[in-house]
Amino acid sequence: MIYVDGDFRISPAALPGHRYSYPGHEVVGEVIEVGDEVQHLQVGDRVTLQSGPNCITSEAQPICRSCASGNYSLCERANLLSGPEPIGGGWSEELLVHEQQLFRISSEMNDEQAVLLEPSAVAVHAVLRRLPQPDEHVLIIGAGSIGLLTLQVIHALVPSATVSIMARYPFQIEQATRMGAAHILYPQDSYQGVERTTGAKLFTGTFKNKMLLGGYEVIYDTIGSKETIHDSLRWARAGGTVVLAGLSLHTMQLDLTPIWYQEIDLIGTLAHGRETWPIGTHEQCSTFSIAAEMIESEQIHPEKLITHRFALTNYRSAFATATAKSRSRAIKVVFDFALLPASVVPNVRASARQRHPVTTAAVWPQEQQSTHEETNLATSPDEYFIQPVSAFAPEPVEIPLPTTPGSIVEIEQAPQFSTEEQSALEDQNQTNTSVISKPKRSRQSTQSHKNTEDIQASAEAIGNTTGTNPASDTLEK
Ligand SMILES: [Zn+2]
Numbered sequence: 001m002i003y004v005d006g007d008f009r010i011s012p013a014a015l016p017g018h019r020y021s022y023p024g025h026e027v028v029g030e031v032i033e034v035g036d037e038v039q040h041l042q043v044g045d046r047v048t049l050q051s052g053p054n055c056i057t058s059e060a061q062p063i064c065r066s067c068a069s070g071n072y073s074l075c076e077r078a079n080l081l082s083g084p085e086p087i088g089g090g091w092s093e094e095l096l097v098h099e100q101q102l103f104r105i106s107s108e109m110n111d112e113q114a115v116l117l118e119p120s121a122v123a124v125h126a127v128l129r130r131l132p133q134p135d136e137h138v139l140i141i142g143a144g145s146i147g148l149l150t151l152q153v154i155h156a157l158v159p160s161a162t163v164s165i166m167a168r169y170p171f172q173i174e175q176a177t178r179m180g181a182a183h184i185l186y187p188q189d190s191y192q193g194v195e196r197t198t199g200a201k202l203f204t205g206t207f208k209n210k211m212l213l214g215g216y217e218v219i220y221d222t223i224g225s226k227e228t229i230h231d232s233l234r235w236a237r238a239g240g241t242v243v244l245a246g247l248s249l250h251t252m253q254l255d256l257t258p259i260w261y262q263e264i265d266l267i268g269t270l271a272h273g274r275e276t277w278p279i280g281t282h283e284q285c286s287t288f289s290i291a292a293e294m295i296e297s298e299q300i301h302p303e304k305l306i307t308h309r310f311a312l313t314n315y316r317s318a319f320a321t322a323t324a325k326s327r328s329r330a331i332k333v334v335f336d337f338a339l340l341p342a343s344v345v346p347n348v349r350a351s352a353r354q355r356h357p358v359t360t361a362a363v364w365p366q367e368q369q370s371t372h373e374e375t376n377l378a379t380s381p382d383e384y385f386i387q388p389v390s391a392f393a394p395e396p397v398e399i400p401l402p403t404t405p406g407s408i409v410e411i412e413q414a415p416q417f418s419t420e421e422q423s424a425l426e427d428q429n430q431t432n433t434s435v436i437s438k439p440k441r442s443r444q445s446t447q448s449h450k451n452t453e454d455i456q457a458s459a460e461a462i463g464n465t466t467g468t469n470p471a472s473d474t475l476e477k
Helices: 111-115 117-129 145-157 170-178 187-198 226-235 257-261 287-296 312-323 346-354 366-379 420-427 455-461
Strands: 026-033 046-049 102-104 137-141 162-166 183-185 201-204 210-213 216-221 236-244 265-268 274-276 284-286 306-310 332-335 410-412
Touching: 026 111, 026 117, 046 111, 046 117, 111 117, 117 145, 117 274, 117 287, 137 145, 137 187, 137 226, 145 162, 145 170, 162 187, 170 183, 183 187, 187 201, 187 210, 187 226, 210 226, 216 226, 226 236, 226 257, 274 287, 284 287, 306 312, 312 332
Parallel strands: 137 162, 137 216, 162 183, 216 236, 236 265, 306 332
Antiparallel strands: 026 046, 026 410, 046 102, 201 210, 274 284
């Protein structure tokens, strides 16, 4: 059972829901079957899941304004779409989805990078919602995978910005420092930390009411809790901006007075879509394309966040690892189909193994250690990598194989899922997962319109849906 902590009084709860929900939207795989009407993909293509259903994939008419502009995450019909629904998620061995929900990746990107393309796009979108200017002071709250990816993106796009990051655990601080954070804020003396790093002036009123004059020009809150939003509004300097990247599924009572008294801009960000890109132009580009370009050109390194891998059958251990960050030192936990036992889906496993990427030097779960350790350690010494504590013995669990519906397109992936999502479960409410190369089956029950030559182009020109949620990092208490 997956537990999601939320409140039925929040706005999405008023909307019609989807009939089924499949866990896992951070996923990379290979197309193993296509339908007759599929135009932009073929068997053997490597793809990642870009979106959920939307006007384009459902052939809704007229296409809503968001989808028409490429911002599929903001589809105004997402909860009202009719037609076939996708089947399977990142945690299944195969998925069946519309081709327009997929983003084809090049051979330049390995599976570990590709499985984290989606959260990378989340970070790119968050940063482009309010791009720091050169030499500005920036704060990132939360040093989970979205926080660290945001750090990498800012470092790549605005290298002269001074970036502080608020982290809870020593291993997060270590990672953040290696990835270019200039200052670390500690939860226990955060207000003093803001004063120290920005030159702001701290005042304390009655009831321990603290406020700063001065502070950061931009704050990316990747946690999104009542506490972090409260603090963000007070840590931004007058005229500054708070970008809400972390998502809370709760109503909350907050002091919003800094928004008036300091003219703070509070900006929301959801997943990804379409951006004005390159910076300084009026051209448009999909967030996924930008993130892919940044990965391929080695401007960002999402694969460095992967600390643990598990076979899908070991999902209990994966969850335990992801939720006990302080012991496991987990940042991103992934499922990898290459780790599945021989009795499970042989064709998929073989394909995943062939493609098994150069990896970071994670400590493998004991059971798999012998399989991968050599390759990993020999091929990629990873300066960013920290050795997680392998306190979690894999516990083989039998799970039923998914039933695969007759479909038009199948994708096969070597899956990994990321568990920062669990951490979110722990404190907040989010469940996001990534899957790396796992076999997935993509459905195209709907024929794709759009006569674009290339799926990436078409994916840009079109919208997909808001199925993917931005992963929110969580500071564990
Ligand atoms: Zn739409």
